[in-house]
Amino acid sequence: xxxxxxxxxxxxxxxxxxxxxxxxxxxxxxxxxxxxxxxxxxxxxxxxxxxxxxxxxxxxxxxxxxxxxxxxxxxxxxxxxxxxxxxxxxxxxxxxxxxxxxxxxxxxxxxxxxxxxxxxxxxxxxxxxxxxxxxxxxxxxxxxxxxxxxxxxxxxxxxxxxxxxxxxxxxxxxxxxxxxxxxxxxxxxxxxxxxxxxxxxxxxxxxxxxxxxxxxxxxxxxxxxxxxxxxxxxxxxxxxxxxxxxxxxxxxxxxxxxxxxxxxxxxxxxxxxxxxxxxxxxxxxxxxxxxxxxxxxxxxxxxxxxxxxxxxxxxxxxxxxxxxxxxxxxxxxxxxxxxxxxxxxxxxxxxxxxxxxxxxxxxxxxxxxxxxxxxxxxxxxxxxxxxxxxxxxxxxxxx
Numbered sequence: 001x002x003x004x005x006x007x008x009x010x011x012x013x014x015x016x017x018x019x020x021x022x023x024x025x026x027x028x029x030x031x032x033x034x035x036x037x038x039x040x041x042x043x044x045x046x047x048x049x050x051x052x053x054x055x056x057x058x059x060x061x062x063x064x065x066x067x068x069x070x071x072x073x074x075x076x077x078x079x080x081x082x083x084x085x086x087x088x089x090x091x092x093x094x095x096x097x098x099x100x101x102x103x104x105x106x107x108x109x110x111x112x113x114x115x116x117x118x119x120x121x122x123x124x125x126x127x128x129x130x131x132x133x134x135x136x137x138x139x140x141x142x143x144x145x146x147x148x149x150x151x152x153x154x155x156x157x158x159x160x161x162x163x164x165x166x167x168x169x170x171x172x173x174x175x176x177x178x179x180x181x182x183x184x185x186x187x188x189x190x191x192x193x194x195x196x197x198x199x200x201x202x203x204x205x206x207x208x209x210x211x212x213x214x215x216x217x218x219x220x221x222x223x224x225x226x227x228x229x230x231x232x233x234x235x236x237x238x239x240x241x242x243x244x245x246x247x248x249x250x251x252x253x254x255x256x257x258x259x260x261x262x263x264x265x266x267x268x269x270x271x272x273x274x275x276x277x278x279x280x281x282x283x284x285x286x287x288x289x290x291x292x293x294x295x296x297x298x299x300x301x302x303x304x305x306x307x308x309x310x311x312x313x314x315x316x317x318x319x320x321x322x323x324x325x326x327x328x329x330x331x332x333x334x335x336x337x338x339x340x341x342x343x344x345x346x347x348x349x350x351x352x353x354x355x356x357x358x359x360x361x362x363x364x365x366x367x368x369x370x371x372x373x374x375x376x377x378x379x380x381x382x383x384x385x386x387x388x389x390x391x392x393x394x395x396x397x398x399x
Contacts, residue, residue, distance in 0.1 A: 006082070007032055009146040017135050018266065019090040019125065022048075024055050026085040036265050037123050039092065040116045042109070045069045051089055058087045064136050067091075072098060073124075076132065078139035088142055090135060093127040101368040111312040112251070114372065119255060123262045188238070195242045198289030200282050207235065207281065228273045229264055235277065236260050239284040247293035249305045256287060290353075299324050300338045303331065307343065311350040312374030317343060352388045355381075359397045366393045 006023060010032040014021040023032040039046040045053075054067040058079045065077040067089075075091030098121055104114045127135070187206050194202040236257060243253045260280050267273045291308075293301040302324055307315065320343070321328040335343050351373040358369045370381035386392050391399065 005146050006086070009142060010034070010088070012145055013088070013090065013138060013142065016138060017090050019093060019135075022051050022089045024051075024087050024089075028052065028055060031086065037092075037120070037262060039073070040113070040120055042113045043117070043120075044071055045073055045092070050075060050092065054089055055087055061085060064140060066132075066136075071103070072096070074127070074132070076136055076139060078136075078142060080143055082143060082146060088139055090139070093125045093132075094121070095127060095129070095132075097121075097126065101364070101371065104372075111372075111374075112309060115255070119259060123259075192238060192242050195239060195281070195285055195288060196246055198285045200285045203281050203285055204278060225268070225270060225273070228270060228277075229267070232264050232273060232277050232280070233261070236264070236280060239280065243284060243288055245294075246288045247296075247301055248287055248291045249293070249308045251305075251309060252287060252291055256283065296338050297334070299326065299331070300335055303335060303343070304339075304346070307347050308350060311347050311354070312372065315343065315347060348384070348388070351375075352385065355385060355393070356389070356396065359393055369393065 010021055010023055011034070014034055018036070020035045020037060021032065022030065022034075025031050039050070041047070044050075050067070050069050050073065053069075054065070054075050054077055057067065058065050058077050061079045061081055063079055065079075067075040067077060069092075072094060073092035074095060075089050075093075077087060077089040079085065079087045100114070100118055100121060103109070103117065109117065191203055191206040194206060240253055240257045243256070244250075260276070260283075263276055264273070267276060293304055296304065303320060306320060306323070317328045317332065321331045324331065332343065335341075335346070339346060341349065355369055355373045358364060358372065362369075364372075366382065367378040370376075370378040373381070375381035375384070382393055385396070389396060
């Protein structure tokens, strides 16, 4: 039994469960390590800590195990022998939707960690008891999956060549491969420029899913889902590059990029991927328009990045000025000159923008949203929100 057989079986387990999959040998060394979601560094179990803790408890062969860490993350494991002893583990997953507000307060998480926890919990699978039992049964069949790798007999129905020829007529306009490559690069450059300007309509027109120049049908010819996923991964990278060029705060770029990277892998239908591609282009355009620092001086870029990272905390102008080696009065004047807002007003603008997003996209209590964006008093938050938007938070949620 060679390791390629184990790799193949491990990938099958991963594709069937859509969970992180790990296999360790008798020495506790990874034989297979495939992650689609990573535990944030501030959480227990990160950097494979859960996996090694689980492995150390799996002492019997042909035994199924379940492991839960202190934050309620679950893993399934099974120890087996294939000419040598191995342990396979899948997870993490959740059985219940966590109370993020309670976790953040209990563990005294700062804003960045709270945001990362929210993103993580939105990405991780919720697995009920029956589904977990199905996954457990699958692990117990691992030996059989390794040994039985039968390829199906392919049956093809005869097709009318005329239909095939008709579908390919659009490619006959450009016969020279060099011209196609040149045209692709030209469209790519125009697309990136449209994103720089925040022009969603133009960007979608140039790089939409109907643009056959970017179908790359020669790659993975029998795997259209994988081909489209690879293309969207490339687009995500291009969009990330534009955001960096336009001086969007790195933390916002990272969160947006990571969110879409996970969603790309989790989609199982072409129509879902095409929709996700459009959503990704639109969101990056909005990100650039809303958060680009390219027109600000270096010192104001640094200040805005700091405010965005710490918008839910009290900002001390003296400390902020000290961090940027300048005088508080000079910093305040320069910030107002370049942004037309005071530092306090800019911070409040970011708080209100985040509150609007949470009200529309998360079913959280108003009190928790107020706390997340930096207001200990939810009544005061509601007054400020109404002053800024003309609506109470409850009213805004329903319009």
